[in-house]
Amino acid sequence: MSARLEAEHLHKVFGRRPDQAVERLRQGAQREELRAEGTTAAVVDASFSVAPGEIFVVMGLSGSGKSTLLRMLNGLLEPTAGRVLFDGQDLTALTDRELRAVRARKISMVFQHFALFPHRNVRENAAYGLEVQGVPRAERERRADEALALCGLAGWEASWPDELSGGMQQRVGLARALATDADLLLMDESFSALDPLIRRDMQDQLLELQKSLRKTIVFITxxxxxxxxxxxxxxxxxxxxxxxxxxxxxxxxxxxDDYVSSFIQDVDRSRVLTASAVMDTDVRGDEADCDCETATPDTPFTDLCALSARLTHPVAVLDEGRAVVGVVPERRLVAFLGDQRGEPVPCGAPRDGGEEVTARA
Structure with a gap:
């Protein structure tokens, strides 16, 4: 599948002689050397591609360059070097007028702090991008109302922003992006200002919308x-x-590397990993003929733990054709939890062991 969005060797340097700074970075100069000279290399040689319908997350600590990178993707910041391609079109080669037209119709942005107009009601805020496009009022209000309904805000169209909770205001921002039917959504720390429970609710909302809308999304966090x-x-x-x-x-x-290892050490792996990540693939076979419970490669880790606790042998993992593609012994589940918590922790009922699973067990 061809990429919807591509970043090619993007650099963004602030300060004196940025072009010379890029060349020095390419020759191996370190960011700290440039900073000592009053030059800041915010983004260094960033390359990636995003497929149609994919949620591509850029993650990093404060000051890592992720928000600067996002702003180069839609032309709010001009790269010092490198290119941004959207549907094969080089955005960095467009005139300001051409770039504004692309942003108005094909790229929408959802900001961290809602960015709602206090003097416009919810419907008018959601319809703002369509107003910029010159869409007639009746049409833009219809599309805004549809987007608000998708975001769970039906009935709030005539309300004012200060009458809404933070989570509801962020839903208006998301509805505004969806109303334009843009191909690409850029989301810059869009949920970070929300309370934890509301934040998780917004994550659920985005994932649910994505099932039907299949937007291409770059999400910064x-x-x-x-x-x-x-x-x-x-x-x-x-x-x-x-x-x-x-x-x-x-x-x-x-x-x-060690940095990524330390960065991920506190992640709850049980919420991320699936059978495909933890299974032993040395054991494979033809179609399984057992009546016992089995898993698929997409079975969540927590479900695997529950399944393992009910069985007296390793869990067989079957593909769509019911062929065994791997097994998950309890010791592997314990080992993965142990990696996270520092010591092995059983995830199911303790037992002395079980018989080995064969390909047709």
Whole structure:
């Protein structure tokens, strides 16, 4: 599948002689060297692609460059070097007028602090992007109301922003982005200002909407658990560079370096991992003919633990054709929890052991 969005060797340098700074970075200069000279390399050689319908999460601590990277994706910041391609079109080569047209119709942004107009009601806020496009009033109000309904705000169209809770205001911001029917959503720490319960509710809302809308989304966050929960793939940034890109399972199981390892040590792995990540693939076979409970590669870790506790042998993992693609012994479940908590912790009822599973067990 071709990429919807591509970033090619993006650099963003603030300060004196930025072009020279990029060349020095390419030759191996460190970010700290430039900073000592009054130059800040906010993003260094960032490359990635985002497939249509994918949620791509960029994660990093404050100052890692993730928000600067996002603003280069829609032209709010001009890259010092590198290109941004959207549906094959080089956004960095467009004129200001052409870029505004792309942003108005194809790219929407959801901000951290809602960015609602206090003098406009909920419907008018949700319809603002359509107003910028010049859509007639009746049409933009209809589309705004549809987007508000998708976001759970039907009945609040005539309310004012200060009458809404923080979570509801953020839903208005999301509805405004959806109303334009943009192909690409850029979400910059969009849920970080919300209380934990409301934040999780907004994550649920986004995942539920994504099932039907299949938007291409770049989501910025500093919260690792949020990244692991939302992202089809995750890019980890440090000091302006992308140090690892992969699925949540890839990053948890195969961290690229010590920094990523330390970064992920507090993640609740049981909420992220599935059978495909923990199964032993040395045991494979033809179609299984057992009547016992089995798992699929997508079975969540917590469900595996419950299933393992009910069985007296390792859990067989079957593909769609009912062929065994692996098994999950209890010791592997214990080991993965032990990696997270520092010591082995049983996830099911204790038992002395069980018979080995064969391909046709």
């Amino acid at each position: 500093h919260d690792l658990n949020e990244a692991m929960r939302l992202g089809d793939r995750v890019a980890v940034m440090r000091d302006g560079r992308i140090v690892q890109t992969g699925t949540a399972e890839d990053i948890l199981i195969r961290p690229a």
